Amino acid sequence: MAEAVRELKFRGGGFAPGRKRWTALVFFALVLGIWQLAGSRGWVSPLFLPSPLAIFEALRAEAISGNLWIHLTASLQRIGLGWVLGTLAGLALGLAMGLFTLARSVGLPLVSAFFPIPKIALLPLFILWFGIGEASKLVTIGMGVFFPTVVAAYSGVDTVPRNLVRMAQSFSLPYSAIVWKVVLPGAMATIVAGFRITVSLALILVVAAEMIGAEYGLGAFIISAGHLMMTDRLLGGVVCLSILGLLAGTGITLLERRLLHWR
Amino acid sequence: MQVIAEAIGHDYGPLPVLENVDLAVREGEVLAIIGPSGCGKSTLLSILGGLLQPSRGRVLLKGQPQADCLNPLTFVFQDFALLPWRSVAGNVELVLEHHRLGSAERRRRVADALARTGLSDFAAALPKQLSGGMRQRVGIARALAVRPAVLLLDEPLSALDAQTRELLLEDFESLWVRERTTAIYVTHNLSEALRLADRVAVFSRRPGRLKELVEIPLPRGQRSGAQAQVELAALHDRLWGLIRAEAQSAVTELEHG
Numbered sequence: 001m002a003e004a005v006r007e008l009k010f011r012g013g014g015f016a017p018g019r020k021r022w023t024a025l026v027f028f029a030l031v032l033g034i035w036q037l038a039g040s041r042g043w044v045s046p047l048f049l050p051s052p053l054a055i056f057e058a059l060r061a062e063a064i065s066g067n068l069w070i071h072l073t074a075s076l077q078r079i080g081l082g083w084v085l086g087t088l089a090g091l092a093l094g095l096a097m098g099l100f101t102l103a104r105s106v107g108l109p110l111v112s113a114f115f116p117i118p119k120i121a122l123l124p125l126f127i128l129w130f131g132i133g134e135a136s137k138l139v140t141i142g143m144g145v146f147f148p149t150v151v152a153a154y155s156g157v158d159t160v161p162r163n164l165v166r167m168a169q170s171f172s173l174p175y176s177a178i179v180w181k182v183v184l185p186g187a188m189a190t191i192v193a194g195f196r197i198t199v200s201l202a203l204i205l206v207v208a209a210e211m212i213g214a215e216y217g218l219g220a221f222i223i224s225a226g227h228l229m230m231t232d233r234l235l236g237g238v239v240c241l242s243i244l245g246l247l248a249g250t251g252i253t254l255l256e257r258r259l260l261h262w263r
Numbered sequence: 264m265q266v267i268a269e270a271i272g273h274d275y276g277p278l279p280v281l282e283n284v285d286l287a288v289r290e291g292e293v294l295a296i297i298g299p300s301g302c303g304k305s306t307l308l309s310i311l312g313g314l315l316q317p318s319r320g321r322v323l324l325k326g327q328p329q330a331d332c333l334n335p336l337t338f339v340f341q342d343f344a345l346l347p348w349r350s351v352a353g354n355v356e357l358v359l360e361h362h363r364l365g366s367a368e369r370r371r372r373v374a375d376a377l378a379r380t381g382l383s384d385f386a387a388a389l390p391k392q393l394s395g396g397m398r399q400r401v402g403i404a405r406a407l408a409v410r411p412a413v414l415l416l417d418e419p420l421s422a423l424d425a426q427t428r429e430l431l432l433e434d435f436e437s438l439w440v441r442e443r444t445t446a447i448y449v450t451h452n453l454s455e456a457l458r459l460a461d462r463v464a465v466f467s468r469r470p471g472r473l474k475e476l477v478e479i480p481l482p483r484g485q486r487s488g489a490q491a492q493v494e495l496a497a498l499h500d501r502l503w504g505l506i507r508a509e510a511q512s513a514v515t516e517l518e519h520g
């Protein structure tokens with residue numbers, strides 16, 4: 001009797017989620033379309049969920065009047081300054097913790113204790129200390145950025161293969177050269193990945209801080225629109241935040257390409 | 264320059280790894296170190312190269328390195344230890360940058376080291392673009408660029424496949440035929456030792472002691488003839504006899520904890 005012959009079945013080549021730009025765009029357009037339709041057909045009340053076009057109109061009006069730019073600039077300045085301060089301080093402590101035993105022994109418990117505190121909970125305290133003005137907001141954002149940066153920096157240093165440091169020592173590279181040429185570049189991937197997190201944290205914190213007490217800023221813009229039940233303006237502000245987040249993410253991707261092109 | 268180990272002993276915590284090692288590396292020779300896995304070969308090499316402080320004993324250096332030498336004791340690593348973010352030339356340059364060389368002299372040294380390892384066409388490539396054998400050549404080029412007095416090689420070929428290993432063996436052979444750089448070459452592989460070494464230091468299993476120093480009386484580069492092969496085969500048997508028992512008991516020790 002002849003053996004039955006059958007073709008080998010392909011069993012899979014490993015899970016590999018890819019990316020299709022067009023699918024994303026089409027899906028996005030579809031959602032917007034249905035949303036717009038729901039608004040114009042009166043399926044949902046424009047007060048509770050204004051249509052995309054209405055949001056766009058509201059945003060355009062704010063932009064033309066110049067109002068939007070005042071709020072946007074205020075927020076951007078706070079994010080920029082707060083992020084830079086928090087990042088610089090965080091890198092300083094984090095790298096020190098990666099390199100020195102003393103700094104690590106001191107820093108580790110400190111980070112474990114303070115990292116989990118939602119920094120916005122400290123804003124009232126910072127207002128008492130620094131007043132209601134810019135300083136208390138900057139400190140809140142800076143603190144929010146500081147701790148994740150510390151963690152990213154010292155774990156980045158930890159990921160640098162020890163054999164590279166040994167290699168550098170075996171060629172008698174001075175300490176500073178080992179830090180600059182071996183440790184820092186090796187830690188850069190983790191540090192930049194940390195930026196991705198801290199930039200969105202800064203965005204979240206600036207809005208929260210501005211909602212609590214600010215005349216200008218996207219947070220203030222959104223909360224005042226809410227008080228006036230102007231949901232189109234409110235959502236316009238949210239759209240601005242989303243765009244800011246996207247821009248920041250793109251910026252960091254560009255930074256990664258530049259700094260980590262070797263990967 | 265001569266490297267002399269005097270009564271070297273080393274413990275990792277409670278684990279004794281090396282015991283009373285006396286070893287004088289002669290100027291211009293290639294000394295192979297063989298011994299069972301875990302007997303402390305890498306530990307000894309680190310001690311000889313100043314990367315590890317021995318628990319007991321000391322390392323002496325006799326004589327001066329030649330004038331153009333920038334790093335007398337220079338390692339070639341098993342895992343290559345290349346900076347992935349630097350190009351081939353950049354990796355070689357790394358070990359020259361902190362020396363007071365004119366930029367022309369530095370460029371000359373990089374170009375020369377790359378030429379001697381057949382890497383000139385790959386100066387701008389990143390390590391990830393190279394095969395394992397090419398990466399180790401970068402490791403060798405980097406070592407040559409500082410004009411070492413003593414090369415310390417810790418199983419430089421063991422991360423490579425058999426064919427690549429053979430090609431690099433030939434490179435080493437011709438390197439040590441052309442110029443007499445002193446070298447200490449740790450290996451698992453008897454035939455590597457027999458191809459390259461002037462003397463073979465055989466170590467016992469852990470704690471490693473120097474069991475025997477075996478001379479290979481044939482000049483390198485004249486070890487392929489029929490007569491030489493006979494002599495080498497005899498040496499091979501003798502060395503294998505020395506390490507066989509050690510390796511076996513090391514393995515059973517591992518199996519039975």
Ligand SMILES: Nc1ncnc2c1ncn2[C@@H]1O[C@H](COP(=O)(O)OP(=O)(O)OP(=O)(O)O)[C@@H](O)[C@H]1O
Pocket residue numbers: 275278280298299300301302303304305306307451469
């Ligand atoms: N940093 C360390 N801390 C503790 N123990 C270590 C350390 N390095 C090596 N050892 C142990 O010391 C012993 C000798 O290690 P070593 O790497 O010198 O051996 P080796 O002869 O090079 O081995 P192999 O042939 O596997 O490379 C091994 O048992 C190893 O587990």
Ligand SMILES: [Mg+2]
Pocket residue numbers: 304305306417
């Ligand atoms: Mg070893």
